Amino acid sequence: MPKHASDNHNSLKAVRIGIDTYQESVVYMRDDCHICRAEGFGVQTRVRVQAGAQSILARLNVVESLADLLPAGHIGLSKIAWDRLGLEEGGSVSISHPAWVNSLSYVRSKIFEHPLNQRQLQAIVNDVLAGRYTDVHIASFLTACANHLDIDEIAYLTQAMVDVGTRLEWPEADIVVDKHCIGGLPGNRTTPIVVSIVAAAGLTIPKTSSRSITSPAGTADTMEVITPVDLDLESIRRVVREQGACLAWGGNVSLSPVDEILIRVEKAMDIDSQGQLVASVLSKKIAAGSTHVLIDIPVGRTAKVRSKSAAQALQRVFEQVGGRLGLVVKPVITDGSQPIGRGIGPAFEAEDVLAVLGNLDDAPDDLRARALFLAGQILEMAKVEAPGSGENRARELLSSGAAWHKFKAICAAQGGFRELPVPSYRYSVLADRDGVVKAIDNRKLARLAKLAGAPNARAAGVRLLVKVGDKVVRGDPLIELCAETSGELKYAQTYLEQASGMIQFRRS
Amino acid sequence: MPKHASDNHNSLKAVRIGIDTYQESVVYMRDDCHICRAEGFGVQTRVRVQAGAQSILARLNVVESLADLLPAGHIGLSKIAWDRLGLEEGGSVSISHPAWVNSLSYVRSKIFEHPLNQRQLQAIVNDVLAGRYTDVHIASFLTACANHLDIDEIAYLTQAMVDVGTRLEWPEADIVVDKHCIGGLPGNRTTPIVVSIVAAAGLTIPKTSSRSITSPAGTADTMEVITPVDLDLESIRRVVREQGACLAWGGNVSLSPVDEILIRVEKAMDIDSQGQLVASVLSKKIAAGSTHVLIDIPVGRTAKVRSKSAAQALQRVFEQVGGRLGLVVKPVITDGSQPIGRGIGPAFEAEDVLAVLGNLDDAPDDLRARALFLAGQILEMAKVEAPGSGENRARELLSSGAAWHKFKAICAAQGGFRELPVPSYRYSVLADRDGVVKAIDNRKLARLAKLAGAPNARAAGVRLLVKVGDKVVRGDPLIELCAETSGELKYAQTYLEQASGMIQFRRS
Incomplete structure (x- = not known):
């Protein structure tokens, strides 16, 4: 039997299925696919997908053969999976089990408060960059490190992140x-x-x-x-x-490509830790x-x-x-x-x-x-x-x-100046009493602006019309809330009704 | 304007798209869908999907309108999303922004080592049960709690998990x-x-x-x-x-339905923490x-x-x-x-x-x-x-x-006895020297059995033919490795080649 015979058996015609799964590669295989049976792949399995010299890890979603989404002998790839493999229409990919990810044991060890050494942090950073970590693994790594990295670990992590990226040099300048x-x-x-x-x-x-x-x-x-x-x-x-x-x-x-990956998950978690x-x-x-x-x-x-x-x-x-x-x-x-x-x-x-x-x-x-x-x-x-x-x-x-x-x-x-975008929906919050502004809550205002669509909706956000110490009279505008869509405006308004103490007053 | 006018504008015909996304609800919407534009929904947004009195949270995957996966005015639902909503062919759903999940701020607070009180743990458990946490949030919660829950917190968590489940009673027995x-x-x-x-x-x-x-x-x-x-x-x-x-x-x-959800993510993370x-x-x-x-x-x-x-x-x-x-x-x-x-x-x-x-x-x-x-x-x-x-x-x-x-x-x-399943692929590991078994590594053997397909492949696993203290002669069988598919057998064999010290010997 030729050495790579099994690879050929694991080959499927690739289809750009047209689903956008953001940064996580997903592949779609039929439930009657011979490879799923032969390899023991099930729903949510992580699989290694290879096209020529390129390979990625992807999450498997199983598609009912009856649903007619995919012809037999084909595999669907989400946008990002297709792009990462650099596939062309009509190309083939081979599917196999990914290797065991050793650095995950370092993450587990960190959860139980063992400090990580240089080699371990390098391995984690390399595996994250290679797409060997799922979002769940990254979330666990970030949480384990939040508030628990010492100076050595932060320096190792920083260096490892620099090492896998591009580095700029400015030979003309002594000081940058x-x-x-x-x-x-x-x-x-x-x-x-x-x-x-x-x-x-x-x-x-x-x-x-x-x-x-x-x-x-x-x-x-x-x-x-x-x-x-x-x-x-x-x-x-x-x-x-x-x-x-x-x-x-x-x-x-790609100055710090791993940082971009970590930040994406941090954003979903809505945390931001000191060492990180x-x-x-x-x-x-x-x-x-x-x-x-x-x-x-x-x-x-x-x-x-x-x-x-x-x-x-x-x-x-x-x-x-x-x-x-x-x-x-x-x-x-x-x-x-x-x-x-x-x-x-x-x-x-x-x-x-x-x-x-x-x-x-x-x-x-x-x-x-x-x-x-x-x-x-x-x-x-x-x-x-x-x-x-x-x-x-x-x-x-x-x-x-x-x-x-x-x-x-x-x-x-x-590349030149752009014209500033203008929001389509506006809503003004007026003072419901006379008084002097005592405090303004940064977090609540930030959340309000996010609910209105910022930063993805460029024109969305909040215009804060008062500062601490300002005297206001009932009916004065305090906040202008702007959104690009009516749904987002409504969403932010709902929060505005629930959140108390966004702007606090004392009697003048 | 009637009060629910916007709800009607957010209504789409539901299609069972035939993709199995395991326990995470995913919905598929066209990139030209008016609701995506009106609500500001993008790739990976969490959306609230309502059908009659039932509602779920789901992850949004955006589908290219050109890809012809979905007709205009339709929304695709993954298996689990369809089942959770109890939809029938031809039904409609309405889509909206989910409310802000307050209990996530308690998770963040726990990451920074503030102990959680009873009310906070109840809120987290309720939100997990209601599907308001993504896997990333659950992974973060589990990691933050791993090794960091005190007796009060564990008792509160336990009670909260009991409270949201079914409770059996055995009035005939004093001692159970x-x-x-x-x-x-x-x-x-x-x-x-x-x-x-x-x-x-x-x-x-x-x-x-x-x-x-x-x-x-x-x-x-x-x-x-x-x-x-x-x-x-x-x-x-x-x-x-x-x-x-x-x-x-x-x-x-549903004795402890939240436990089942947490365990699924723990499994993906391959950790198991004391308080949890x-x-x-x-x-x-x-x-x-x-x-x-x-x-x-x-x-x-x-x-x-x-x-x-x-x-x-x-x-x-x-x-x-x-x-x-x-x-x-x-x-x-x-x-x-x-x-x-x-x-x-x-x-x-x-x-x-x-x-x-x-x-x-x-x-x-x-x-x-x-x-x-x-x-x-x-x-x-x-x-x-x-x-x-x-x-x-x-x-x-x-x-x-x-x-x-x-x-x-x-x-x-x-319901009666079943016949034990028999594996299709077997591989025997033989002793490569004479000696006495000094140690056997539980973790490595467990990993080997998992790589062979256990527990999902019922017949897969390992039969360990020696115990510590046993005398073996070169050529004696040590381990029988079994799998239901050739891919999984190969996967386990690869690990077997890499892992050292699974069974350790001393000279007799």
Whole structure:
């Protein structure tokens, strides 16, 4: 018997069945398929699917032969499975059992609180990248690591994530700066402003951002409303060479491909853990070729980090892991007591960013002040300005129009300006009493904007029309809620009726 | 505008699309569907599907309109979605956004090590039962709880799991006994023997067992080879009334329906955690109406519990949680150093059980001795026998044929005997040296049996032909590996080649 005879027996004609299963590969096989019988495949089995030199793991859904979805001798592939295998119409695939995934035993060991070593974390990262983990396995890994990784483990995880991705190099620059906000503060869209100021000062800042994890918008989501962000590696290199900076989405260039996979599952779980956070941020910074990184850690009762002491702990983790990996990291603790700017959601936040950069009269003061502080810190960190004078220099670069000019040049290099989208459905929330705004709940506002459709619906979100300390009179508008579809607007309105304390008042 | 106008706009003709997605409901909608656009539904969105008074949550897969899988105005439903809604051909469903799942915030809070209170665990259990958790959420909940539940939390979880299920009552019996082995020891199939002995002594023991979680066979899998086990509530009541005992699968009677859901995900994750284990076991015992429960905790280097101290810790958790819930629980620590009996896998284990019950000459001594010990403990616990004399009484009931008679009567009441299935593919592993067996790895043997297809393939598994201390000569058979398909046999053989130390020798 020839060695590969059984492989030929396991061959089926591939059909692009036209079902979109997002990032999880699914294949569809008939319940009377000889391979299912011969291999003992059942519903939900994980199978290895091979086409030429390419192979993937996929989940099996069994199709009733009577249902006429698939001819005998054929296998259906979901969109992502078809694309990953690079199949052509009429191609064949062979199906087999996947090998045992050894690194899953490390995940189990981590669940029972045994620390993971470098080799184990490398194996896990490699297997995740190869698609050997189901979402259930990834969820378990992320949960086991949430809050339970020590400095060694975070450094190993970060390094492993860098190793499997692409790494940018900037031989022309000795210092390459970057910034990152750990999030949790709606509307805190300082990045485009800071990048423009810092680049206007002549520094190199190849900024790649992620899309939203659990928030109503990530910087990539917001920038995408203004200009193309899905640049490939070559475009990023070109834009940074021309402008000293870019404002691109990191997911398209495989800087940290495993991070993108983990973030997808984190998003479904709606959690965001400390070790994972540090590994995610620093892996992308290292891969982007950065040498000096500023981290913005907003602290507030309803922010991601709720206490000064938690912020200081996170600060230390960033510094220690950065130090291990040869990176200068400066984490700064900032006020996270209420949303920044007016807009929450991609298009609304873009509006605020453009107002600050354009020096418009109605630009939100808090966003402007925050961006100037952060840009100043970077200028000092990179030793372009003396300690204490960074913020003034940043203010000059913004008010002179130099930052606005730089921002426009970056967008032009990335593919030009886009027109901001306009929402189709609006609903205004009015004050039902007189009073002074006492507190604003970041989390509830973020959830409201998400329920309205942000960030997938670009024009959807919330415009917050008051700040803590503002005096309001019954009937004054507090929030403008916007959606692209009536279903989403209704969904958000339902939440608005249920959620109490989103904006709290005291008597004036 | 009439109040339900939008509901009518969200109505689609339902089609049973003939795809089996196991326990996860999936619906298929066209990418040009007006509802997807109006509601902002995208790939992988969770949607609420309503048909009359029934509603479920389902995952959305988007189908290309060009692919011709679905006519316009139609929605496809996977098998389980169709069945759960109780749809008829030609029926309609309406689609909407699911409400926000509040209890997920408790899961997040648990990830960050905040203990859960009674109300929070009730909410989580209710939402899991209602299908509001995806597998990713369940995996995260299970991982967060693994090794991190205190006695209060385990008691609350257990009670919440009992509350959402059916509860049996046995007004005729003051004492209702039960037994459970926490597993991890291949071939340790004492339950059918213990139940038969104890019931022959006149005690009430309404035994419901689960299918395998992570092992090559659960008691329900093994018993199903011999007799029907998927009894409904009425049949269980009848069999126990007639025979004082049953040997049924618990999953068909909703004794602890949430446990079945959690176990399915635990199986995919291949973990089994202490708090979850205790809640799973005790919730089913309480729901079955038990008052006195014996727990078998095998300890061994490659068993589920690896050290005496870990076993004692588990013992205490069982006793404390049992005490909280008004149950007498007696956990006994037993030898778990090597597999019990010869067979590993449903049919092979059934063979061993029948040999012991039938007093056959070649019945495995270790299985017999263990069953007698456990049955004796139960007789003493229920005060049917004085301390120290339980095992002797158990021996009499077994050797007299009383237990065998009782077993046959139970099977007859459950629907009669079945013929044991025979595997199609066999492979013998022979000793490659002379020596004495020093150690046998429970985990590796269990994995081998699973790779061969156990427990889904009933006839598949391993027959272990040696015990620790046995002298073997080069060429002696050590293991017989059996499968129902050639693919699974090959898969197990591949593992056999890779795994070292499954059976270890020393020079004689």
